[in-house]
Amino acid sequence: MRAAVVKTFGGPEAVEIVDVAVPEPGARQVRIKVAAGAVNPVDLALRAGLFGGSGEPLGLGWDVAGTVDAVGEAAAWQVGDQVVALAAGVTAPLGTHAEYVVVPADAAAEAPATVDAVHAGTLPLNALTAIQALDLMELAPGASLLVTGAAGAMGGFAVQLAAHRGIKVTGQARAADEELVRSLGATDFTTEGLAPASVDAVLDAAMLGEPALESVRDGGVFVSARPGGQPDSVRGVRTTAVMVSADGARLAELARLVDEGVLTLRVAGTYGLDEAAKAHARLAGGGVRGRLVLVP
Template sequence: MRAVVVRRFGGPEVLELVEVPVPEPGPGQVRIRVEAATVNPVDAVTRSGVLAGAGLMAPRDTVGVGWDAAGTVDLVGPGVTGFAAGDRVIGLRDRLDVPLGAYADHLVLDAAAVAPAPAGVPAAGAATLPLNGLTAVQALDLLGLPAGATLLVTGAAGAVGGFAVELAVLRDLRVVALAGAGDAAAVRALGAEWFVPRDAADPAAAVRALVPGGVDGVLDAALLGVTALGAVRNRGAFVAVSAGAAPLGLRGVRVEQVWVAADGAALAELSALAERKALTLRVAGTHPLGRAADAHRRLAGGGLRGRLVLLP
């Protein structure tokens, strides 16, 4: 089968399309014939060597790329009872130090990392859900805000931020969305009650003008760090979605870092929400598997609304 791998770190040009043996599922695993694999920022920092340099990846000669997949189960391993060949599924590969990722014709995952795909949703859209949706829901779980609380979501027009806004509203939270000036209508459509442009001279002051005293929590998808911390009330909560982006917990603010983990049960709930259109799945564009480098170049250019998706 074909797979995209990295054998030396660098720019998009180091992504190699190679032929490798089709992987076999072990006990408790399923093999997915991949129909769509999402291109995420974590793939770029894996490819560039940033994660290896930070000690987040064990050294290996060949590194697989890609976390999200949508496709069809074509083989199940011993002990698997929840899935069968022919099932349409989505799943998350959450380990960095593996030789094969989702950028491939086939992907083996633990059955516990897989969920039914949302019915009636094309594979490209379904593939955008696992990593970004689980990051958003696990960040909200860490915040632990009660119904009626106020939440600032930075990067609210992005993939994680957009899901975070919609999921927060479903939890009866009141959302302040921070995004580009041109995204005001889009984030309000996702359910945000208030909007702050990201180019505001003082974002924290702009938030406090809307919510006197500061919001109860921040989900920092834009990695603003201490800039967003100023918007939180004393002894509020703050969750960063990327390593190294969490500020110090000044004024008694509880600061957390979300480290996303595969969770088939939570993913099934997200899939059900997407199926009934309570979550918005956004595809910025698609590329063939062999054009992964082009997709990474587009990602680096910024300005995307939604995710790029590879179609094996």
């Protein structure tokens, strides 16, 4: 089968399409015939060498939508099931940007019924990161939240999920994105920060750091979207970061929210697997609204 990997770190030209053996599922694993998978900033970071590596080829891709093709022992799925899954990891020899991928059975969820595979392939990584970040905050309905990078994929999901929970959301993004951010459920909008100590919490999807922290009230909470990216605590503010993890049960909840119209899946463009380097170059150029999706 074909798969996108990096053997040496660098720019988009470092992405290679190689022929490798089709992986076999072990106990409590499933093999998915990949229909689509989004390209995310984490793929660009891996390609550039920000996570290091052992010198062996590293697979690209975390998101997958497709069809269960084979099941291992004690895997509660059937061949032919339509699923989405998160294959989390930055040093694996194969990722989801391939024709087939093996994931733990409990990382998969039934795909949303109301969208195609290309759109479903944008859900796992960014929506799971958003909901797990909100869980860290433990905000009650009526609380106030600033989401930086609210027009981005993860930030957009965070705005929708928080609004669905009854949280008052202010979205931060470029001025040109105000209509989009408000359409996602933000009641307020800013291109900068907010007044000091004005919100209960910040979800820092844009990784602004300390300038965004200033907007949190004394004793509030700040969550960075980058592991280890949170600033030091000040004024009693609890600062932490979200480390996304695969969770099929939570992903099934998110898929249901797609079918209920709570979550919007945004596709900015599609590329064949052989065009993976082009997708990397476009994402690296910035300004993409929605996700670029590889279709093997």
